[in-house]
Amino acid sequence: MIAIESITIKEFRGIRDLTLKFDGKNFGIGGPNGTGKSGIVDAIEFALTGAVSRLSGEGRGEVSVKEHGAHVDRRNNPDKARVILTVSIPSLGKSATITRSVKAPTAPTLSPSDADVAKVLRHVEDHPEIVLSRRELIRYVLATPGKRAEEVQALLHLEQIEKVRAHLQRIANRCERPLESLEMGAAEVKANLLQALGIAELTAGKVLGAANAQRVTLGLPILSQLTDKTSLADGLAAPAPAQAQAIPKVQAIADINAARTAVAGLASQGQLIAELNHDFDALAADPSAAEMAKREAFLSTGADLVIAEMCPFCDTPWNPEDLKRHAQAKIEQLQEATKKRGEIDKKLLPLTTALHRASNAVQVLAPYAALAKPPINFAESAAYGAGCKGKGERLSHGLSVDDARSILDTVDAVPEGVLREVDELEKAVAGLPDPSKQDAARVWLTVAQERLENYRTAMRRLKAAKTQAEISCQAAEVYTSASDRVLAQVYKAVEADFAALYAFVNRVDEKDFKARLVPSMGKLGFGVDFYGRGFFPPGAYHSEGHQDSMGLCLYLALMRHIQSGQFTVAVLDDVLMSVDAGHRREVCKLLKREFPNTQFIMTTHDPIWLQHMKTEGLTGPRASVQFRQWTVEHGPSEWDDRDVWMEIEEYLKRSDVRPAAAVLRGYLEYTASELCHRLRAPVPYHGDAQYELGELMPAAIHRLRRLYAKGSAAANSWGQKDRAKHLAGCSAGFSSLADASKAEQWQVNTAIHFNNWENLTKEDFQPVVDAFRNLLGGFACAGCGEYLFVSPDRESADALRCGCGDININLKEK
Numbered sequence: 011m012i013a014i015e016s017i018t019i020k021e022f023r024g025i026r027d028l029t030l031k032f033d034g035k036n037f038g039i040g041g042p043n044g045t046g047k048s049g050i051v052d053a054i055e056f057a058l059t060g061a062v063s064r065l066s067g068e069g070r071g072e073v074s075v076k077e078h079g080a081h082v083d084r085r086n087n088p089d090k091a092r093v094i095l096t097v098s099i100p101s102l103g104k105s106a107t108i109t110r111s112v113k114a115p116t117a118p119t120l121s122p123s124d125a126d127v128a129k130v131l132r133h134v135e136d137h138p139e140i141v142l143s144r145r146e147l148i149r150y151v152l153a154t155p156g157k158r159a160e161e162v163q164a165l166l167h168l169e170q171i172e173k174v175r176a177h178l179q180r181i182a183n184r185c186e187r188p189l190e191s192l193e194m195g196a197a198e199v200k201a202n203l204l205q206a207l208g209i210a211e212l213t214a215g216k217v218l219g220a221a222n223a224q225r226v227t228l229g230l231p232i233l234s235q236l237t238d239k240t241s242l243a244d245g246l247a248a249p250a251p252a253q254a255q256a257i258p259k260v261q262a263i264a265d266i267n268a269a270r271t272a273v274a275g276l277a278s279q280g281q282l283i284a285e286l287n288h289d290f291d292a293l294a295a296d297p298s299a300a301e302m303a304k305r306e307a308f309l310s311t312g313a314d315l316v317i318a319e320m321c322p323f324c325d326t327p328w329n330p331e332d333l334k335r336h337a338q339a340k341i342e343q344l345q346e347a348t349k350k351r352g353e354i355d356k357k358l359l360p361l362t363t364a365l366h367r368a369s370n371a372v373q374v375l376a377p378y379a380a381l382a383k384p385p386i387n388f389a390e391s392a393a394y395g396a397g398c399k400g401k402g403e404r405l406s407h408g409l410s411v412d413d414a415r416s417i418l419d420t421v422d423a424v425p426e427g428v429l430r431e432v433d434e435l436e437k438a439v440a441g442l443p444d445p446s447k448q449d450a451a452r453v454w455l456t457v458a459q460e461r462l463e464n465y466r467t468a469m470r471r472l473k474a475a476k477t478q479a480e481i482s483c484q485a486a487e488v489y490t491s492a493s494d495r496v497l498a499q500v501y502k503a504v505e506a507d508f509a510a511l512y513a514f515v516n517r518v519d520e521k522d523f524k525a526r527l528v529p530s531m532g533k534l535g536f537g538v539d540f541y542g543r544g545f546f547p548p549g550a551y552h553s554e555g556h557q558d559s560m561g562l563c564l565y566l567a568l569m570r571h572i573q574s575g576q577f578t579v580a581v582l583d584d585v586l587m588s589v590d591a592g593h594r595r596e597v598c599k600l601l602k603r604e605f606p607n608t609q610f611i612m613t614t615h616d617p618i619w620l621q622h623m624k625t626e627g628l629t630g631p632r633a634s635v636q637f638r639q640w641t642v643e644h645g646p647s648e649w650d651d652r653d654v655w656m657e658i659e660e661y662l663k664r665s666d667v668r669p670a671a672a673v674l675r676g677y678l679e680y681t682a683s684e685l686c687h688r689l690r691a692p693v694p695y696h697g698d699a700q701y702e703l704g705e706l707m708p709a710a711i712h713r714l715r716r717l718y719a720k721g722s723a724a725a726n727s728w729g730q731k732d733r734a735k736h737l738a739g740c741s742a743g744f745s746s747l748a749d750a751s752k753a754e755q756w757q758v759n760t761a762i763h764f765n766n767w768e769n770l771t772k773e774d775f776q777p778v779v780d781a782f783r784n785l786l787g788g789f790a791c792a793g794c795g796e797y798l799f800v801s802p803d804r805e806s807a808d809a810l811r812c813g814c815g816d817i818n819i820n821l822k823e824k
Contacts, residue, residue: 011101011576012134013609014054018094021084022056022112023049026645032611034098036601036629039613040620041637046646047613048143051583054611055141057095057108058134060115063141079112082642088113099130100578106131137573142565143583151548151561155533162534162568171493178486185479190406192475194363196468198370203461205268206261206454217242221458227451238466243459246452258453262378262439265371269432272371276364276398277422283361287418289354294411358405361421365402369395372428375435382438390427494529500571501527501534507567508560511604515559515596518804555589559597566605577605582612594619595687598626602813618680625684627796627813655783667775671767674779675703682706685789688799689713690807711748714789715741717800717810721819728824737819747788751781791817 013034019025024046030037039047052062056079065075080091091112098105106127110118120128134140200212209216214236221242222232230245372395379388401417445453505527513523519541526545528535537545538552538560548557562585569577589597601610610628614620620636623629637646654677661670686693686706691713693705718741725734767775790797791812798817800807810819 011130011573011578012097012099013578014611015096015098015105017050017053017057017096019050019053020093021081021087021091022079022093023052023062023081024640024642024645025049025053026081026643028645030635032609033633034609035633036610036623037612038620038623038629038634039611039637040617040634041615041646042639043615045637045640047615047637048583049646051141051143051581051611051613053093054095054581055138056115057093057110057118058131058140059138060110060118060135061138063138064143075112075115079115081645097131099127102126102130133576134579139569139572140579141581141583142562142585151536151557151564155535158534158536171497175486175490175493178482178489182479182482182486185475185482189472189475189479191403192468192472194366196465196472198366199461199464199468201268201367202370202374203458203465205264206458206461208264217462221455224451224454224458227447228455241459242462243455246455257378257381257439257442258457259439259442259445260450261453261457262375263436265374265378266432266436266439269368269371269375272364272368273424273428276368277424279361279364279422282357283418283421286354286357286361287415289357290411290415290418293354355406362402362405365398365405365421369398369402371395372398372432375432378439379431379435382435386431386434386438388431388435390425391431394425394428497529501529504564504567504571507570508564511563511566511600512560514600514604515563515593516556517596555593558585558587558589559593561585562597563600570605575607577608579609580605580611582610584613584615587614587616594622595626598622598628602626602628621680621684625681625688625797627794630795655779658779662772662776662779665772667767667770667772670779671770671775674782675767678707678782679703681786682710685710685797686713688797689717689810690800690803710789711785714744714798715748717807717819717821718744720807720821721810724820724823728820744788747781747785751778751785 014032015034016029016031018029020027028050030050039050041047048064052064056062056075060075062075062079065073065078076088078085080088084090089111093108093110095108095110096105097108104122104124104127107121108118108131109121118131120131204210204212207217207220209220218233218236225232225242225245228246233240233242233244372391376388376392376395379386379391401421405414405417505525508527509523509525512525513521516523520539522539522542524539524545526535526537528537536548538548540546540551548560552560562582569580601608612623617636620634624634635648637648640646654673658670658673661667661673682703683701683706685691686709689710691706691709693701693709718737722734722737722741725731725737767778770778791814793816794812794814796813798810798812800821801809801811807821809821811817
């Protein structure tokens with residue numbers, strides 16, 4: 011989609027003024043820790059997206075781009091802190107410049123401001139995942155399944171899937187929550203109805219039988235069926251005003267008896283209360299368990315209350331989804347510890363049911379007390395009924411151990427005042443004149459119909475709530491199942507690509523590597539094969555270096571799946587710091603082979619890793635920058651030249667041979683090791699793996715001569731006389747370069763050993779530099795600049811090749 015051509019950074023983060031030219035190609039940024047490498051990464055991300063991931067997200071506190079994006083000395087002038095990025099857009103055949111300042115990070119200036127250019131850059135802005143640091147990379151590998159799903163889905167731009175799933179689940183939970191109280195309420199009004207009807211079972215036949223017996227007394231038509239609209243009092247004439255205030259004596263006596271039974275039933279719960287107190291004592295004996303149970307209840311309540319962008323307890327600003335995830339993670343940790351409390355809650359159910367029954371039965375009597383002549387003071391009984399209801403609700407909602415025990419201590423105690431008020435009401439009702447058969451029937455039908463309507467209303471509410479709960483649960487289940495099925499297909503494709511990429515990097519010992527990505531209920535399981543012994547979490551047996559390469563391979567597989575051909579830029583910030591030297595070569599080969607159309611901008615604090623990029627041809631000879639130090643006043647300082655030969659020339663211009671010799675010596679030591687590795691040159695074995703330049707360079711020279719000879723012999727065996735002659739000429743030319751450097755004479759002539767170079771004059775040392783520069787050129791392809799290598803890197807050698815394919819010398823004879 012885009013390629014980055016250049017970047018200019020002014021007063022941004024730790025950089026005062028810096029311009030780098032990438033030319034749309036891979037680029038390496040090296041230097042010790044603290045020299046400003048990551049500032050360039052931040053600047054690229056800022057220019058493309060307006061954000062800096064290092065200054066946002068979990069654990070960042072009060073740090074932000076707007077407050078801390080500018081250089082510390084420009085924090086009061088954020089308009090001076092800006093990044094100018096020039097990009098090419100191959101699909102449009104255009105180039106564009108993005109200028110973005112810290113003062114207005116969301117309002118970049120585009121030039122040209124064409125609509126098609128703006129559309130492309132908006133797409134890039136929506137994909138901040140093109141920047142990857144090690145802290146992000148390792149999260150894919152070592153994260154918990156829930157967190158990994160979150161990170162990977164964010165990378166795949168599928169985070170809305172999890173948000174919708176979590177929201178649907180919350181709705182389902184919220185819809186299920188009132189069912190218990192609605193069912194309890196329905197049971198109470200049903201008991202009242204049965205009591206009024208004088209039947210033990212609520213069936214249509216029994217209800218009609220009881221109602222029709224009363225209707226016959228009043229000469230009313232018989233009811234043949236009971237529907238939702240049927241009125242038991244249908245046809246009953248409205249009572250006179252004086253009769254409306256009368257207490258229905260028969261029903262009142264039944265209700266008083268029911269209240270006495272309910273209160274007595276509650277008072278007889280002594281054995282259950284004793285058992286519960288014993289259980290709570292055991293729970294209290296483990297302070298941590300009690301505290302965890304209390305915290306879980308608090309967190310569960312708090313999670314349900316999160317509706318705005320702040321904590322419902324302390325009003326601290328939070329992203330609502332982040333806060334809910336934070337609370338849920340803690341709840342999951344506490345669930346095992348609260349298992350005992352869950353068992354106690356089950357045992358509490360009969361007691362809470364008895365409390366609600368007693369509350370309902372006593373409160374039913376209150377209207378009778380008000381209708382008595384004179385009215386009876388029923389305040390203590392009303393308070394008792396309300397107290398029973400409150401205690402039942404509180405016990406149902408996971409109180410602390412102390413609070414629960416304080417309630418249990420008073421549950422079976424019935425105040426004397428309550429019994430006295432009930433007795434007084436009973437006497438008042440008993441003193442009422444007995445109604446006539448017709449009056450009793452009229453009152454019966456009126457009360458029965460009233461309680462039937464109450465029951466119907468309660469059942470409608472319960473049915474509606476159950477339907478809502480069932481639909482919401484079904485919606486959550488269907489969505490979760492469908493999203494898991496779709497994600498499984500996505501992850502299956504990514505899984506195969508990831509395994510292939512990792513197996514390539516580690517093909518020497520893990521060429522049959524496999525992996526499993528398994529999504530389920532908002533989580534993403536990640537298992538990797540460990541040498542055929544089974545699938546385990548990545549952190550179980552694999553080394554840190556292998557984990558790093560797993561993270562990179564998973565990231566690359568995900569990016570290839572997301573963007574396909576639009577994966578044209580990736581910024582890798584020190585992502586392979588723990589990978590060993592051998593695997594770094596393979597990573598370079600992987601990036602070159604699998605992602606030839608992606609521009610990689612890579613930082614590293616390891617100079618050898620930077621050289622690997624060059625020698626493997628991942629970056630060009632001048633496509634890198636190396637910082638040597640950083641100061642707050644001046645920002646990062648580069649080496650004077652990005653090319654070692656130019657650096658040496660600068661020293662020699664000043665007749666400063668000593669540092670020039672040190673640079674050449676260090677470069678040759680590294681390069682000779684690389685050449686021996688690439689050419690599979692035999693060298694003497696050292697247990698400490700420490701080798702002298704005098705051992706490595708002659709071995710590399712000798713090996714390349716032998717390979718040219720072998721290639722010439724193979725060409726002759728195939729009748730390719732011109733090819734054989736050409737290779738003989740290549741060998742002769744290379745031999746002259748080797749002779750000019752006198753490198754092979756080190757083993758016998760200590761006078762020209764590199765330890766003596768620093769004692770030479772500028773005039774003496776210049777030919778040495780030229781000779782070795784030419785010699786190393788003889789090991790490389792003139793077209794791509796990559797050093798030659800033997801293929802394959804194990805077993806019998808088939809060919810001597812370069813990266814671009816211009817050199818491909820067959821080593822197999824006919």
